[in-house]
Amino acid sequence: MTELSKSGAAVGEPTTASPAPTAFLEVRDLKVHFPTDDGLVKSVDGLSFQLEKGKTLGIVGESGSGKSVTSLGILGLHTAGQYGKRKPQISGEIWLNGTELLSADPDEVRKLRGREMAMIFQDPLSALHPYYTIGAQIVEAYRLHHDVSKKAARRRAVEMLDRVGIPQPDKRVDNYPHEFSGGMRQRAMIAMALVNNPELLIADEPTTALDVTVQAQILDLIRDLQKEFGSAVIIITHDLGVVAELADDILVMYAGRCVERGPAEKVFDEPRHPYTWGLLGSMPRLDREQQERLIPVKGSPPSLINVPSGCAFNPRCPYADVPKDNVTRTVRPELTEVGSRHWAACHMTLEQRERIWTEEIAPKL
Numbered sequence: 001m002t003e004l005s006k007s008g009a010a011v012g013e014p015t016t017a018s019p020a021p022t023a024f025l026e027v028r029d030l031k032v033h034f035p036t037d038d039g040l041v042k043s044v045d046g047l048s049f050q051l052e053k054g055k056t057l058g059i060v061g062e063s064g065s066g067k068s069v070t071s072l073g074i075l076g077l078h079t080a081g082q083y084g085k086r087k088p089q090i091s092g093e094i095w096l097n098g099t100e101l102l103s104a105d106p107d108e109v110r111k112l113r114g115r116e117m118a119m120i121f122q123d124p125l126s127a128l129h130p131y132y133t134i135g136a137q138i139v140e141a142y143r144l145h146h147d148v149s150k151k152a153a154r155r156r157a158v159e160m161l162d163r164v165g166i167p168q169p170d171k172r173v174d175n176y177p178h179e180f181s182g183g184m185r186q187r188a189m190i191a192m193a194l195v196n197n198p199e200l201l202i203a204d205e206p207t208t209a210l211d212v213t214v215q216a217q218i219l220d221l222i223r224d225l226q227k228e229f230g231s232a233v234i235i236i237t238h239d240l241g242v243v244a245e246l247a248d249d250i251l252v253m254y255a256g257r258c259v260e261r262g263p264a265e266k267v268f269d270e271p272r273h274p275y276t277w278g279l280l281g282s283m284p285r286l287d288r289e290q291q292e293r294l295i296p297v298k299g300s301p302p303s304l305i306n307v308p309s310g311c312a313f314n315p316r317c318p319y320a321d322v323p324k325d326n327v328t329r330t331v332r333p334e335l336t337e338v339g340s341r342h343w344a345a346c347h348m349t350l351e352q353r354e355r356i357w358t359e360e361i362a363p364k365l
Helices: 066-075 104-110 133-142 152-163 180-192 214-228 240-246 263-267 275-282 350-364
Strands: 024-034 039-051 056-060 090-096 117-120 200-204 232-237 249-254 257-263 338-341 342-344
Touching: 039 066, 039 090, 039 249, 039 257, 056 066, 066 090, 066 200, 066 232, 090 133, 104 117, 117 180, 133 152, 133 180, 152 180, 180 214, 200 214, 214 232, 214 240, 232 240, 240 263, 249 263, 249 275, 257 263, 257 275, 338 350
Parallel strands: 056 232, 056 249, 117 200, 200 232
Antiparallel strands: 024 039, 024 090, 249 257, 257 342, 338 342
C-alpha cells in the first residue's frame, strides 16, 4: 500500500505547495463530511473565506447550514472519539497566523486552542462544568497556558469577571454555574474565552435564549473587548440583527456552502442571492414602518445527505425558472464577483438580480 503524507500525496512524490496565506485567518476549500448509516452527511462542502485581525465576520444561515461545524473545524474539535469509530472526513486548509491547522500535530493545535483561538459556545450551561466553580474553570484555562501560581491565576479570574461586568467578582468567582443567570453565565463564558487574550474569538450564537436587553449588553461587551484586545472575531448566528450590529463582513451559508459573501453594508443594501433576500424578508425591521407581514423562506432546508442537484436552493427559490435550460437544477453555481469584495453563487445574470431586487424585493422590506 502506498504510504501517504498528511497532505494526502504519496510519500516521495512532489507536492504542489499552497500559496502563502495573506490574511490572519484563511480557510481554503474546507470540507467536513460525516459517514452515517444513511449516507455521507456533507455538513461543510467547500467553504473558503479570509479574516483580518481587528475585524468581525458574521456567518449566517438557517439551522443545519454548517455554521457551527465550520467553527468546530477551525478549532480542531472534530475528534474521532466524539463520533465513535467513524472518523469525520475533513479536507482543505485552515491557516491561522501562518500555521496550517488541519495538517498540524493535534498537540500543537491543542496548545493554540485557548491561547491563540477561543470559542464562546452556544449554551454556556452545558459548556461549563457543573461540578466546578466558575473561578476554578477560568483558573484552569489560564494556568494551562501560563506558568503561574493558583493565587495569581485566581486574581486573573477575578479581573476577567470584573471586565465582563459580573458584580462582586471577588465573591462570584466561587459560585457554581447553576448559581448564575443565563446572561451572567454567558459573561462568564466570555471571560473564560478571553482570559488568555486570544487573537481569534469565535462566538457561536452568543445571544441565543437571552432577553433583548441582555442580548444588547453581550453584543456591546464583545465589541468593546474586541477593540481592547484587537482580536479577529467570527459571529455565528441565524439572526441578521446580530450581524448588522457587529460584523464588518457577512458570509451567508446554505447547505454547507457559501452562497453570498461581502461587506455588511453591501449584503444588507444590495444582496445578490435569493436566499439572502429570503433571510432579509423574514427579519423584523424597527427602522421603518412595516407595510406587510414578514415573508418567510418557503420550504425546509435540504437534507445534507441528499443535497438537491444543481443549485441547492432551487426547490425553495421563487426564481429558479428564470435562468434558461433548467440550469438551476443541473449545474451547481460557483461564487462570482458581483461587486467590490462582494461574491454570490446564482445562475441568474447580475442584471436580472439587480432588477428583481430593486423592483420586487426591496420595496417590500
